[in-house]
Amino acid sequence: MEKQKETYREEAYELLAELETSLLELEETSPSAQNDAELIDRVFRALHTIKGSGAMFGFDDIAAFTHEVETVFDMVRDGKIPVTKELINLALSARDRIKTMLDGESSEIQEQEGQSQAELVAALRALIPGRPVSPKAEETEPKELPPPPFEASAAESNPSESKAEIEPSVTYRIRFHPHRDIFSNGTNPILLLNELRELGEANIVAQTEAIPLLKDYDPEACYTYWDIILTTRKGLDPIRDVFIFVENDCKISIEVIDEEVGAEESIAYKRLGEILIARGDISTETLRQVLRHQKRIGEMLVEKKVVDRGVVESALAEQEYMKKRRSIRKERDMVSSIRVPAERLDALVDLVGELVTVQARLTQKAFSGNEPELLSIAEEVERLTGELRDKTMSIRMVPVGTLFNKFKRLVRDLAEELKKEVTLVIEGGDTELDKTMIEKLNDPLVHLIRNAVDHGIEPPDLREAVGKPRCGTLRLSAEHSGAEVLIRVSGDGAGIDTVAVRAKAVEKGLISPESQLTEKEIISLIFEPGFSTARKISDVSGRGVGLDVVKRTVESLRGAVEILNRQGVGTTTILKLPLTLAIIDGLMVKIGESYFVAPLSVVEECVELSHAELVKAKRRNMMSFRGEIIPYLSLRELFLTEGKAPDVEQIIIAEAKDSRVGFGVDQVIGQYQTVIKTLGRMYKNIEGISGATILGDGTVALILDAGRLIHLAESGGK
Amino acid sequence: MDLKIESDNSAVLTIDGELTVTRAEELRAMLISALENADSITVRFKNIIEADLSCLQLFCSAHRSAIDLNKSLTVSRENSEVFRLAAEAAGFSRKKGCILDFEDTCLWIEGGS
Known part of the structure; x- marks a missing residue:
């Protein structure tokens, strides 16, 4: 059961993510877009599954609470409640609430939030037309919420009832026809119907055609009978048990109409008209014209007084019910993926x-x-x-979209809080990245997005005044570029004010007032620890921590951060990340007796320097490469390698951040598939080394941190 | 239970307490009297504690009788929660009215009168 609970939790988290996305999309498309119905359906289905499986695995509080939200969305689906901002806000809060419940927050916190849960329920109930919030509802403790009349409650949540987990679900058609005098022995048929509802998902239609006019009416007679479609995993016996005390006072028929047996094929074949169209014998238009004159079979039967409307209605309900069930099942069967921890x-x-x-x-x-x-x-x-x-x-590899979609909510909430208008555009969501990388990218991206919305995008009025659309656009995109993935966060806001940045850097003592810096150098200052240009510290960003953390996180992933800035037009932050973290193609080199591996993705070519050129290069820390002067760094010197250097040094030309650097090594060995092992905590801060790998003979080779080394070389090896 | 006949041949039937089989005969008499004395009857509920199948049937019958007499009978939404929940539980909810109900005034049509 614990394992199943865990699975439920995982699934529920996914459903909550889906719920959030759908709600946000719904908010964007409302009020009258065509795909609204589909979105509402998605919201409803997510809620329904969270509730149903919640009850099944003993998450009764989640099931009861979700039931309230689901009830509202059921009415939204039927067009009885409009999609409003209030509804979306409530639904989002409810989603957060369900998440807290799933997280299994300590009971103390839950108790503190208990009030807010009751308030949420009251607010949700208030949306239901004709059902004013009774004062009672507000006092209702979460646990006292009425037991929801839905699938898999009561008995199924009982862990001892293991049968429910094994039995396939079967759909029954039940006709329950009590005798006229059933009231006389105190039987209340509604209670029996409720018992059936507790067995599973039930669709119940009362047949009322036998009810006479008042003058012929016997107040103590039961004129009604019922057609019930019930899907349950509990088998036939519990259904029979429901009627056990009234068996002799009624007629009951129970038939199986659908069974879940493995991958089931639809029995229904095409309808006649569809076959004729497929064969080319008639056109769709002809069929439509002919059908226009044809009345629906139900209407014809009612008109001929063969059956009552209720009978037709219950048959139609059965049809619709089964269609829905089958489509849900099909959807489930189609997902042929498996879940692996x-x-x-x-x-x-x-x-x-x-x-x-x-x-x-x-x-x-x-x-x-x-x-x-x-x-x-x-x-x-x-x-x-x-x-x-x-x-x-x-x-x-996981599509980066799973991460990006989470930010829709962030941007929405931020914009609301800051009274700004921002649209988030996501591009390249299907670009795949290593799972670990996706997890680690969350915080840096949250920070970049917060910065962009808080500092970048201007308030609507100001935007209008400078001739921009009131609503700012924040673009989050991902794309492959060689062995790298580029993630861009770009906003059409004010851009970075380099004058302000410079002034702040001087104030903070990061640079001297006289220093001459290029724009790029000034912008790179914002990545320095403790830098923040926001005059006031807001809740959203500007706590002075952040961008340096962003840079450090990205570099720890062997990536790099770059900023493109156009003042007044906007800023784009580019995160360049390697495709994977665990195994890379590397170039193995030897310095003294030690082996090192450079990531092949940064190696452009290997050259040799003669002794004379080498002496010059070492003196100036520069070398000539194809007519260009580039920084040179001897790794033998950097790593204080003992022993005599060879006469002819081999140079790896590495390229990163648009600049080339030559690294001197003793010998280039060749390409090497490298399994990256992290260095222990003790070696975490060694500059120029990003990890280690074990070679074929068991010796350890260190992996060069190209980005860091290039930075070192450019700054003259200091 | 209180029946008030207005001058324009309309009537308001106010019902309170429980709507169960024990009061079904009393209720039937009241509905008959209302239909005899007015053309348009509105039923209002007040403090309804319980509603059972017998009373749901009875209202169905009263509505049919009204149609038969070319009169109208509606149930006010106000305070009708108990009544409507009972109708829902008993599977009375409808998308279309019964064979007599040409104008879709059925009491059980979702979101109806």
């Missing part, structure tokens, strides 16, 4: 990493042994390992 994936990646290491050893051994057969086996293993690595990595 993230830890298992991580374990798989670790194993693949080990395998890659062993494979490297095998290859090394095969090369040195000079055995043609072993060599071919090693090559085969290398190929397979490479494929396995790629496939495993692709399993960890």
Whole structure:
């Protein structure tokens, strides 16, 4: 049961995300867009599933609370309650509330929030026309909410009732026809109907055609019978049990009309008209014209007085009910993905990493042994390992849209709080990134978005005054670019005021008043720790922490941050990130007796410097490369490697952040598939090294942090 | 229970307390009297504690009788929550009225009178 509860939680979190997205979309498209109905349906379905499965797995409080929200959306779906800002706000708050319940916040906090839950319920109930909030409702404790008359309540939430989890759900058609004198023995048929509702999802239609006119009416007679469609996992016996005491006072028929048995095919085939159209015998238009003169079968039957309207209505209800059920089931069957805990994936990646290491050893051994057969086996293993690595990595890839969509709510709430108008445009949501990376990107992006809305986008009136549309646009996009993914956060706001930034930097003592800085250099100051240009510290941003954290987080992911600024027009922040974190292609080099690996993605080419050129380069920390003067850094010197340097040094030309740097190494060994292992806490702050990898023979090679090294080289190795 | 006949042949029937089988005969008599004495009857509820199937049937019957007599009978929405919840629980809710109900004045049409 614990495991199932966990699964429920995971699913519910996803449904809540879906709920939030749908609500926000609904807010954008209302009031009359065509896809409204579909969105409302999505909202309703999410709520319905959260409620239904909640009750099934013992989350009764969630089920009861969600029931209230669902009731409102059921009426929204039927057009009885309009979609208003108030409704969306309430629904969003309710969503947050359900999330808190799911998180299993401590009972103390829940109690504190108990009031707000009761208030929420009262506010939701107030939306229902003709159902004014009774004063009672406001006092209602969450636990005292009326038991919702829905699928899978009572018995199914009982953990001992394990049967419910195994039995497939079956849909029954039940006709319950009590004798006229059933009232005389004190039977209340409505209670029986309610008992049926407790067994599962029920659609109940009373047949009332036998009710006579007042003059012939016997007040103690029961004139009504019922047609019931019931879907339950509990089997036939509990249904029979409901009628056990009235068996002799009524006629009951129970038939199975639908069973959930594996992947089921629809029994229904095309209708005659559809077949004729498919064969080309008639056109759609002809069919439509002919059908226009045809009355619906239900209407014809009613007109001929063959059946009462109620009978037709219950049959139509059955049709609609089954259509809905089947479509839900089909949707469920179509999702052929499986849910795997993230830890298992991580374990798989670790194993693949080990395998890659062993494979490297095998290859090394095969090369040195000079055995043609072993060599071919090693090559085969290398190929397979490479494929396995790629496939495993692709399993960890998650579309960045899952992360982006979360920000819709953030932007909406921020805009509301700051009284600004902002539209969030998301582009490239299907771009995939490593799961770990997505998790770590959340905070930096939240910060960038907050900054953009708070400092960037101007208030509507000001925007209008400078000739911009009142509503600002914040663009969040992702795209692949070589071995990198570029994530852009761009706003059409005021842009960064470089004069203000400079003044602030001087004030904070980050630069001297005389220093000559380019615009780019000034902007890079905002990434310095403790920098904040906001004069007042607002709730939203400007606490002086943040942008430096953004930069550090992104760099820890082996990425880089760049800012494009046009004052008055807007700012774009670009996060350049590597595709994956765990395994990279690297270039192995040797310095002294130690091995190092540089990420291949930054290596442009390798050159050699003669002794004379080398001496010059070392003196100036600059070297000439294809007619260009670029910074030079000897890694042997940087890492204080002992021993004599070779006469001819090999240089790796690395390119990043639009600039080239030459790194001197003793020897370039070649391409190497690198499984990145993080260095322990003790080595976390070593500059120029981002991790380590284990080589085929078991020795450790350090992985060069290209971004940091380039920065070091540009600043003259200091 | 109180029946008030207005001068324009309309009547307001105010019903309070419980709407159960024990009061069904009394209620039937009142409805008959209302339909005999007025052309348009509005039923108002006051402090309804309970409503059962017998009374739902009775209102259905009264509505049919009204149609049969070419008169009208409506149930005021005000304070009708208990009554409507009972109708919902008993599966009385309808999208269209019964065979007699040409003008869709059925008491059980969702969102209806």
